[in-house]
Amino acid sequence: MTYLVYDGSWNGLMTAVFEYYEYKLCDVSILAEKSFQPSLLGNEKTVITDINKASRVLASLSKKLSSNGFGKLFPVFLSEQHGIEDQLLNFIKLVFSSDKSPEQAYGNTCVLTIDKVAKMVHREKHRMEAFIRFQQLADGLYYAHISPDFNVLPLIAKHFKNRYADQQWLIYDLKRKYGIYYDLSDVQEVTLDISESPTEGSIFHEDEVLYQTLWKDYFQSVNIKPRKNSKLHIRHVPKRYWKYLTEKLPA
Amino acid sequence: MSERIREKLQILADAAKYDVSCASSGSTRKNHNKGLGDTGNGICHTYTEDGRCVSLLKILLTNFCIYDCAYCVTRKSNDIKRAAFTVQEVVDLTINFYRRNYIEGLFLSSGIFKDADYTMERLVQVAKKLRTEHKFNGYIHLKSIPGASNEIMHEAGLYADRLSVNIEIPTENGLKLLAPEKNRKDMIMPMNYLKDEIIRLNDEKKSLKKTPLFAPAGQSTQMIIGAGAETDKDIMYTSAAFYRNFNLKRVYYSGYVPISNDKRLPALGSQVPTVRENRLYQTDWLMRFYGFKVFELLNDKNPHLDLDIDPKLGWALRNLSVFPIDINKADLQLILRVPGIGVQSAQKIVAARKFQKLNWEQLKKIGIAISRAKYFIVCSSRDFERRDLSETKIKQFILAESKSKYLKSSSQQISLF
Numbered sequence: 117m118t119y120l121v122y123d124g125s126w127n128g129l130m131t132a133v134f135e136y137y138e139y140k141l142c143d144v145s146i147l148a149e150k151s152f153q154p155s156l157l158g159n160e161k162t163v164i165t166d167i168n169k170a171s172r173v174l175a176s177l178s179k180k181l182s183s184n185g186f187g188k189l190f191p192v193f194l195s196e197q198h199g200i201e202d203q204l205l206n207f208i209k210l211v212f213s214s215d216k217s218p219e220q221a222y223g224n225t226c227v228l229t230i231d232k233v234a235k236m237v238h239r240e241k242h243r244m245e246a247f248i249r250f251q252q253l254a255d256g257l258y259y260a261h262i263s264p265d266f267n268v269l270p271l272i273a274k275h276f277k278n279r280y281a282d283q284q285w286l287i288y289d290l291k292r293k294y295g296i297y298y299d300l301s302d303v304q305e306v307t308l309d310i311s312e313s314p315t316e317g318s319i320f321h322e323d324e325v326l327y328q329t330l331w332k333d334y335f336q337s338v339n340i341k342p343r344k345n346s347k348l349h350i351r352h353v354p355k356r357y358w359k360y361l362t363e364k365l366p367a
Numbered sequence: 368m369s370e371r372i373r374e375k376l377q378i379l380a381d382a383a384k385y386d387v388s389c390a391s392s393g394s395t396r397k398n399h400n401k402g403l404g405d406t407g408n409g410i411c412h413t414y415t416e417d418g419r420c421v422s423l424l425k426i427l428l429t430n431f432c433i434y435d436c437a438y439c440v441t442r443k444s445n446d447i448k449r450a451a452f453t454v455q456e457v458v459d460l461t462i463n464f465y466r467r468n469y470i471e472g473l474f475l476s477s478g479i480f481k482d483a484d485y486t487m488e489r490l491v492q493v494a495k496k497l498r499t500e501h502k503f504n505g506y507i508h509l510k511s512i513p514g515a516s517n518e519i520m521h522e523a524g525l526y527a528d529r530l531s532v533n534i535e536i537p538t539e540n541g542l543k544l545l546a547p548e549k550n551r552k553d554m555i556m557p558m559n560y561l562k563d564e565i566i567r568l569n570d571e572k573k574s575l576k577k578t579p580l581f582a583p584a585g586q587s588t589q590m591i592i593g594a595g596a597e598t599d600k601d602i603m604y605t606s607a608a609f610y611r612n613f614n615l616k617r618v619y620y621s622g623y624v625p626i627s628n629d630k631r632l633p634a635l636g637s638q639v640p641t642v643r644e645n646r647l648y649q650t651d652w653l654m655r656f657y658g659f660k661v662f663e664l665l666n667d668k669n670p671h672l673d674l675d676i677d678p679k680l681g682w683a684l685r686n687l688s689v690f691p692i693d694i695n696k697a698d699l700q701l702i703l704r705v706p707g708i709g710v711q712s713a714q715k716i717v718a719a720r721k722f723q724k725l726n727w728e729q730l731k732k733i734g735i736a737i738s739r740a741k742y743f744i745v746c747s748s749r750d751f752e753r754r755d756l757s758e759t760k761i762k763q764f765i766l767a768e769s770k771s772k773y774l775k776s777s778s779q780q781i782s783l784f
Contacts, residue, residue: 221722222715223729246410250467258466278398278405282502283466326369327463333373334464337380338425339415342624342639348418352411362469363413 117143117158122201123165124148126193129201130170132163133208146201173208180211185219188234194267195237203229241268245275247353248287249362251328252321257284262360263291272296273303328362335363376460378450382430382441383476386533386589387621391422391471391506393584394528402502403465406528406584409506410471423474423508424464428452428489432478436546438535438594440626441478451480457493458501465505472506472528473497483514483553491519494526506584511557513549520557524564529584529616532558534609537602541595545631555613561586562613585616592647593640594623594632600670603650607661610654620647646672653679656710657703676762680706683743684758690743691751695724706765707739738768 118141122128132146145158154160178186192204206226210218221227243264250258258280269289273296276285280298288295288308297306358364392409411420427441429451435443461473475493479486490509497503509527511520523530532554536542539551561582568581588609590602606618622644625635650672653659657679664678665671673681683690683706692701694716702713712735719725719733724747731737742761745751756764 218722220715220718222719222733223723223725225732228732242410246412248468252467260468275407280403280466281398281401282403323463327467329369330373330376330460331464331467331469333377334380334424335413335415335421337377338384338421340384340417340419340624343417343419343622343641345418346416349414349416352414352418352420361413362467 117145119152119158119160120144120146120163121149121152121160122146122163124150125165126190127167127170128163128165129193129204130173131166132201133205134166134169134173135161135163136205137212138169144205146205148201151198177208177211181217181219185217188219188230191237191241191271192230192233194270195233196267197233200233203233237266237268237271240264240266241271243357244268244272247357247361248272248276249360250285252324254319254321256321257286259286259288260360261288261290261295263289267292269294269296269305277303332363332365372456372460375450375452375456376426378448379427379430379452380425382478383425383427383474385440385621385624386425386474386476387419387619388474388508388531388587388589388617389420389422389425390508390529390584390587390617393616394506395583396504396506396528396580398504400502400504402504403462404472404503404505406471406504406506412469412471422471423506424461424470424472425474426452426457426460426476428457428475428477428486428493429480430478431480433481434479434546434548436535436549437627437629437631438545438591438623442627445627454489454492454496458496461497461505462501462503465503470505472508474508476510477512479512483512484516484519487512487515487519487523491523491526494523498526508584511561511586513553513557515557517560520560521564524561524582525579527582529587530557530561530582531587531589533589534605535589535591536595537590537597537605538595541597545595558586558588558613565614586613587615587617587619589619589621592620592622592644598670599643599647599650599672600665600667602647603654603661603665606651607654618651620644620651642674643672646674646678650678653682658700659704675766677706679704680739680762680765684762687758687761691745692743694730694744694746695720705740705743707736707743709734739765 120132120135122132129146135141136144177189189204192200203226207230210224210226218224218227222231244262248260248262250260252258267289269287272287276287277298282300284298284300286295286297286306294305294307296303353361389411390409391406394406396406398405409422411422413421415421429449430441430447431449431451432441432443440447457473457475464470465472473493475490477486477490490512494507494509497507507527508529508531509523511523511530511532513532534551534554536545542549542551565582565585568578572578590605592602602620609615609618622640623633624639625633625637628635650664653664654661659682664682672678683704689704692705694702699713699717702708702716703710708716712733715733716725716730719729726747727737727750730740730746742752742756742765
């Protein structure tokens with residue numbers, strides 16, 4: 117068994133895939149630095165991220181796959197699931213060894229796994245597009261923090277950029293300790309030194325409390341009591357997200 | 368100031384909540400002007416404790432109303448608090464909720480004050496102000512007020528993404544009984560005008576480079592279920608006719624929530640018919656996405672849907688001669704008719720079988736409900752249902768295995784008799 121140890125980046129992973137073919141390796145496992153523990157049982161080979169190699173892999177994948185099929189690979193990587201690198205490698209091997217794209221061969225476990233993980237990540241992306249709640253700060257910036265199950269910030273940037281083109285905003289991932297910031301022209305990745313949400317009233321815009329109150333009122337008013345269905349409610353809005361939802365916070 | 372606006376919002380949101388439409392999808396409005404907002408496939412930003420999606424700020428402009436429809440909480444004779452928003456108040460609420468990512472846009476309805484045109488004009492003013500003064504590209508759903516003139520409806524179409532008139536009562540006789548001041552013709556008038564305008568402007572699009580967006584998300588309507596004596600057949604035939612004649616995007620079904628002591632209606636405290644409502648939605652889906660014709664599901668012999676099984680299973684049991692079908696050969700249209708197989712699974716099956724024949728294990732992984740489908744299909748396996756089972760037997764087996772969320776409540780309902 118050869119362990120290909122990469123730096124944890126997408127381009128790093130694609131470099132590892134390139135080197136799998138370049139050095140005609142077999143029986144490999146790809147691991148990110150942070151999850152690799154040296155063992156006596158196999159060889160370790162460090163992969164140095166090389167943009168050229170990575171883009172060659174991506175270019176040939178995009179030729180082989182439909183845009184829909186190709187578009188699933190990066191989200192699958194962002195799932196950060198244990199062993200996802202090997203799943204991706206298996207799928208890529210299958211793609212390169214098939215005449216026509218195997219992306220719809222759902223009878224094949226490896227294809228179905230990629231499809232399922234992609235769907236899982238997509239669902240979380242969509243949840244963040246729904247559940248993010250901005251708070252307006254005194255200087256006008258709209259701020260929100262989240263801790264999504266998967267690393268979806270790279271996937272939601274475009275949605276929020278299109279939607280809030282005329283307001284400055286910052287979405288911060290507390291779990292992964294980085295955020296995305298929009299300055300009215302571009303979205304950039306930022307890291308800040310915040311561990312907790314800003315809580316002091318003074319840092320908020322003067323209207324912020326009023327609109328939060330109105331939103332909470334609204335949420336209560338639209339409920340139809342004779343139709344109460346807590347099970348359905350929780351299925352749609354799982355409890356782990358409540359801490360970020362204005363309407364779910366105590367009045 | 369803030370106390371007054373809080374009270375208004377509580378009154379006018381409460382009054383709008385019986386309108387079940389929540390869609391924010393189907394529009395093509397994009398943020399081209401570096402303004403605020405963008406529309407897409409629709410997002411449910413939260414869900415109420417009754418499990419319904421909250422996508423839009425859904426409010427009435429006012430709950431003052433000159434009509435006295437028995438089923439409506441805002442009826443003139445009802446002794447409730449009345450309030451009215453100003454145009455600016457609605458605009459401010461919409462913009463500020465939208466900027467905080469609470470909503471996809473605005474759903475604005477209204478009680479009818481003075482007359483139809485006057486009311487419709489106010490609704491249009493809100494939409495116009497949002498679009499022109501605030502460069503708002505979020506979703507706007509406006510009510511078409513029955514009897515409003517074509518000129519005003521035209522303007523509404525220019526600013527709104529979707530428009531809707533609720534026909535509320537599925538039959539004209541029911542309407543006469545519960546809302547004698549209203550008539551179906553007035554409701555249909557704006558719907559008809561908008562349909563023709565949408566078609567006309569779509570045709571123009573083919574010859575002209577730039578045509579304005581006109582109600583890009585089309586029209587919808589709503590019917591109240593269980594307020595009158597209509598059968599499921601009455602309801603779904605009306606629904607099918609509206610889909611056909613007015614190109615509607617959606618028909619919503621709203622189980623009647625008792626709000627009055629009126630003798631013509633179910634008494635206060637009676638149960639909301641949520642299971643029946645669900646079966647009607649399933650029928651609606653079968654018509655729109657599964658290629659079923661309404662008369663296959665409901666007809667003079669079967670004027671009501673089964674409450675204990677879904678309408679697709681009901682159809683399959685009445686048509687056992689069609690089955691079993693071979694998953695590895697049958698047309699997509701036929702696979703869609705198998706109980707336990709949804710649209711996505713059906714499409715996956717048809718794509719996947721080009722690579723290899725599918726067996727039970729693979730079908731299960733693809734996501735079909737084997738417990739129901741197994742009576743109706745064969746696949747690449749020598750293992751399949753060989754017994755010649757009757758309709759009742761299959762139904763029994765499926766119900767015994769089913770963990771349906773409705774089973775408990777429907778068996779309670781049955782044991783009453």
